[in-house]
Amino acid sequence: MSKIAAREAYGTSLAKLIVENERVVVLDADLTKSTKTVDAQKACPSRHFNMGIAEGNMMTVAAGLATCNKIVFASSFAMFATGRAFEQIRNSIGYPHLNVKICGTHAGITVGEDGASHQAIEDISLMRGIPGMVVIQPCDAYETEQVINAVAAYDGPCYVRLGRSAVESVYEKDYQFEIGKASILKYGSKVAIIATGLMVQEVLNTVSELKKLNIHPTIVNMSTIKPLDEKCVIKLAQEHDVIITCEEHSIIGGLGSAVCEVTATNHPIKVVRIGQKDIFGESGKPNDLLHKYEMDYSAILKCIKNNI
Amino acid sequence: MRRNIISMVARAKSGHLGGSLSAVEIMVEIYFNQMNIEASNVLDKSRDKFVLSKGHASPLLYAVLAEKGLLTQEDLLTFRFIDSKIQGHPNMNYVDAIDMSTGSLGQGLSAAVGMSLANKIDNNNFKTFVLIGDGESQEGQIWEAAMAASHYKLNNLCAVLDFNGLQIDGDITKVMNPTPFDTKFEAFGWNVIILVDSYDFKQIGKAFNQAKLCLDKPSIIIAHTIKGKGVSFMENNAAWHGTAPNDEQSSIALSELGGNV
Numbered sequence: 001m002s003k004i005a006a007r008e009a010y011g012t013s014l015a016k017l018i019v020e021n022e023r024v025v026v027l028d029a030d031l032t033k034s035t036k037t038v039d040a041q042k043a044c045p046s047r048h049f050n051m052g053i054a055e056g057n058m059m060t061v062a063a064g065l066a067t068c069n070k071i072v073f074a075s076s077f078a079m080f081a082t083g084r085a086f087e088q089i090r091n092s093i094g095y096p097h098l099n100v101k102i103c104g105t106h107a108g109i110t111v112g113e114d115g116a117s118h119q120a121i122e123d124i125s126l127m128r129g130i131p132g133m134v135v136i137q138p139c140d141a142y143e144t145e146q147v148i149n150a151v152a153a154y155d156g157p158c159y160v161r162l163g164r165s166a167v168e169s170v171y172e173k174d175y176q177f178e179i180g181k182a183s184i185l186k187y188g189s190k191v192a193i194i195a196t197g198l199m200v201q202e203v204l205n206t207v208s209e210l211k212k213l214n215i216h217p218t219i220v221n222m223s224t225i226k227p228l229d230e231k232c233v234i235k236l237a238q239e240h241d242v243i244i245t246c247e248e249h250s251i252i253g254g255l256g257s258a259v260c261e262v263t264a265t266n267h268p269i270k271v272v273r274i275g276q277k278d279i280f281g282e283s284g285k286p287n288d289l290l291h292k293y294e295m296d297y298s299a300i301l302k303c304i305k306n307n308i
Numbered sequence: 309m310r311r312n313i314i315s316m317v318a319r320a321k322s323g324h325l326g327g328s329l330s331a332v333e334i335m336v337e338i339y340f341n342q343m344n345i346e347a348s349n350v351l352d353k354s355r356d357k358f359v360l361s362k363g364h365a366s367p368l369l370y371a372v373l374a375e376k377g378l379l380t381q382e383d384l385l386t387f388r389f390i391d392s393k394i395q396g397h398p399n400m401n402y403v404d405a406i407d408m409s410t411g412s413l414g415q416g417l418s419a420a421v422g423m424s425l426a427n428k429i430d431n432n433n434f435k436t437f438v439l440i441g442d443g444e445s446q447e448g449q450i451w452e453a454a455m456a457a458s459h460y461k462l463n464n465l466c467a468v469l470d471f472n473g474l475q476i477d478g479d480i481t482k483v484m485n486p487t488p489f490d491t492k493f494e495a496f497g498w499n500v501i502i503l504v505d506s507y508d509f510k511q512i513g514k515a516f517n518q519a520k521l522c523l524d525k526p527s528i529i530i531a532h533t534i535k536g537k538g539v540s541f542m543e544n545n546a547a548w549h550g551t552a553p554n555d556e557q558s559s560i561a562l563s564e565l566g567g568n569v
Contacts, residue, residue, distance in 0.1 A: 025429065047429060049460070057452035060415045064422020067400070067408060068430075069353055088415060088449075096400050096409040 003166035006197075007105040009141035010162050011036025013148040014073060015043040021152065025065050027074045029055050035075040035105045055080045059088035059102070066098035071152055077111075078104030078120035078161060086126055093157045094130040101151045102127070106164040107137075108248030109276060109293060110198065110286035119281040125253025127159040128226050134179060135226040137161040139200035140170045143223060146177035154179060163248070165286050167198045170221065182229035188216035191308050192236040193300075195246035196222050196255050199274075202290070203246055205297040206304065215308060217244075228258045230266070237267040242307050244272045248295060251275040272307055274300060309336070309371040310538045310565050312384055316367045318558040320388035323396070326548040328368035330472045330506075330533040331439060335372045337512045338437050338468075347377050350404045356434045357407045357423050361416020362441035362470065363397040364550070369406070370394050378405035414447025416440060417467060421453050424462040424526075438467045443475030445486040451496065457526040458497025465526040466519045467498075472535035474546040489530050499527040506531040539564055 018024045018040045026048045032038040041048035051058040055076050062074040075081065081104040082089065093100045109119045127135050136151065136158065138144040144162065151158040175183070182194075185204070195203045200221045210217065218240060222229065236243060243263065245256035256273030263269050276293055290296040309332050317323035339345065343356040360369045370387065373379040379394065386392035393402035397411025408419045420438035427434055440450065457465055469489055477483045486492075493500050499522040503515045512531075519527035535549070536542030539561040553561060 025426075049425065051456060052452075052459075054449075054452035054455070056449050057418045057421075057456060060418030060449070061422040061425065061453070061456065064359075064408065064419035064424075065426045066422070067357075067419070068423055068426030070426055070429075087412060088418075091412040092409070092415050092419060 003168050004141035005164060005166045006138055006141065006144045006162040007036045007164060009144035010103060010105065010148060011039035013145040015039035017148060017152055018044040018047055021071065023069060023071045024152065025049070025070045025072050027051050027058050027062055027072060029053055029058050029076040029080065031076055034077070035103070037073070037075050055085040056088045059085040060092045062100045063092040063096065063098050066100050072100045073103055074100055075103045075105065077118060078107035078123045079118055082120065082123040082126050082159065090130050094133055097132050097156055099155055099157070101158045101160060103160045103162060105162045107161045108163060108197070109281035109289045110163055110165045110248060112164070112286045112289065113283050115283040116280040121250045121276045121281065122253065123161060124225055124247070124249050124255065128253065128258065132156060133226065134158040134224070135161070136179065136224050137197040138223050139197055139221050140167055142169060142171045142173070142175065143177055147223065150177055150179055161197065163198050165198060167201050170200055170204065177223065180224045180227045180229055182232040183221040183223065184218065185221055186217070186219040188218040190217070190241050191215070191244060191304055192218040192220065192240040193244045193246060194220045194222050194233070194236070194255065194259055196225060197248055199246040199248055199295065202295070202297050203300055206301045209301055210304065215304060217304060222255060225255050225258055228262060230262050233259055233262045234266045237263045237269040242270045242272065244274060244303055244307065246274045246295070246300060249275050251277055270307070272303060274303055309375060311562055312371040312374060313367040314539070314553065314558060314561045314565070316370065316384055316387040317552050319385065321552045322388055323367055323552060324364040324550045325367070326474065326535040326542060326545070327362060327441060327470065327472065328365045329537045329539065329542065330535050331365065331368060331470045331531070332537070333507050333509060333512060334439070334468055334531055335368055337509065337516060339372045339376055341513060342435070342516050343437065345376065345405065350378060354432050354434055357436045359408045359416040359420045359436070359438040360398055360410050361438050362413065362444050363410030363416065366394070366396065366398050369398055373403070373405050379403065413441070413444040414449035417450055417453040420465055420467070421457050421462060424457070424465040425460060427464050428460070428462070433464070436465050438465070440467055440469055442469060442471045442473065442486060442489070443480050443483070445469070445489065446484050454493065454496040454498065461524055462526045463523050466516070467526065467528040469528060469530045470533050471530055472533040474535045474544070474549065476546065476549045478546050493528050497525060499525040501527060501529045503529050503531040506533045507537065
């Protein structure tokens with residue numbers, strides 16, 4: 001199957017959407033070619049605005065547009081969209097619950113060569129803490145297109161986390177994304193793996209090796225991190241001995257934390273969190289980084305073996 | 309209006325008097341002579357908009373909305389109390405006539421830029437007014453928004469700078485000098501209008517009319533104001549930025565103000 005980056009799919013989806021829906025307005029902060037909003041700019045230049053390298057202003061401008069019945073997509077790298085502009089998002093978008101879709105590309109350490117200054121590993125944590133904010137991370141190009149259409153149809157603030165790297169397709173055409181609904185990719189026993197973003201593919205890469213060891217985990221794509229599909233998590237906790245969470249994000253405050261919050265209250269079970277271990281990343285090739293920081297297929301395999 | 313402002317803050321035992329009293333006449337001009345906002349069209353998306361960028365001057369906004377019949381006197385009694393729709397800083401979801409939730413400084417001008425852009429996209433001709441503070445202009449975002457407004461030639465945007473010269477910690481030029489405002493905004497591509505006497509309705513009206521004449525730039529009225537205007541012991545005194553008067557101070561203030569403004 002062909003490999004497509006989530007941001008590429010974001011660009012093409014948004015270009016379609018801006019033509020189809022007159023309420024859609026797109027803002028970018030001098031990264032149109034990287035975030036791929038350049039596609040929407042070409043498709044509809046009158047509703048695409050480059051706000052320059054001023055992310056805080058961009059987010060509050062997005063809020064102002066949303067007060068006038070616009071559906072606003074505001075894009076930058078995940079680091080600057082959610083980090084630089086956190087307080088603008090919190091007070092001008094989150095607090096008034098405005099219809100702004102913050103789309104952060106280049107999330108996680110697979111940004112690669114640019115290094116730690118550009119690798120958002122706290123963005124899920126930041127966005128998840130804002131009351132009423134929806135947080136979604138699609139796992140492949142097909143899901144990205146569905147997510148973009150779903151957030152456009154949803155009335156309220158959303159954070160969509162997108163990766164830089166090309167990923168293989170997880171889904172065929174019959175999948176239907178729904179905000180707040182987990183997608184179970186494989187039913188198994190004993191161990192349940194809950195993954196998000198490109199980590200879904202890393203987890204799927206372990207399947208054939210695990211089969212040889214007679215290990216058959218349940219594998220779940222948790223694309224919506226907030227509101228979390230609590231029913232699904234509780235059921236997984238009830239039916240398995242251990243849950244392993246996988247995310248290209250700090251183990252503090254992200255998917256792993258969200259899963260622990262639900263299991264701790266409803267059905268205490270051992271949860272092992274795979275992610276960035278409270279440490280900054282560095283420059284390097286994406287796959288080398290995933291390997292060094294123990295988030296790649298081999299680290300997941302090792303973790304499963306150790307916990308079964 | 310000034311009596312309502314004093315009473316609201318006194319009752320709540322908290323709130324911001326100085327920067328509310330400074331711009332009363334300006335807000336009267338905006339809401340009674342410039343904006344097309346009435347109880348009958350408050351939900352109309354194409355009416356004129358106002359953003360209180362210096363959101364701590366919420367008593368000023370609530371007082372003018374009450375004069376317009378967009379809030380009631382009973383509403384004003386609830387200022388800063390639990391379950392109130394008039395929060396310490398404005399919340400747009402609780403009051404139809406409030407166009408943006410503000411309070412975190414430096415953001416209102418950006419929100420107004422967003423509204424003006426929406427206006428341009430839709431080919432509407434509503435105007436967006438925004439009141440910003442002089443101390444607030446220390447926020448870098450004010451200048452990011454200023455850049456964006458002139459870049460997109462938002463001539464339907466009119467900002468007013470409440471230039472009272474004081475912020476919580478004192479004289480704005482001593483805390484962190486944001487002046488000169490006129491040449492800065494000019495350099496950022498704005499049409500700058502100086503309002504020397506912000507308590508003379510003739511001069512205020514003239515300033516807004518000058519703003520309307522500019523068709524290729526956003527306009528800013530730099531309004532020379534007096535913090536705490538109307539109450540002798542509050543005027544030009546930074547200590548009254550965010551202090552509530554006690555019963556005695558409150559009754560002196562109310563008697564000084566006499567009848568309605």
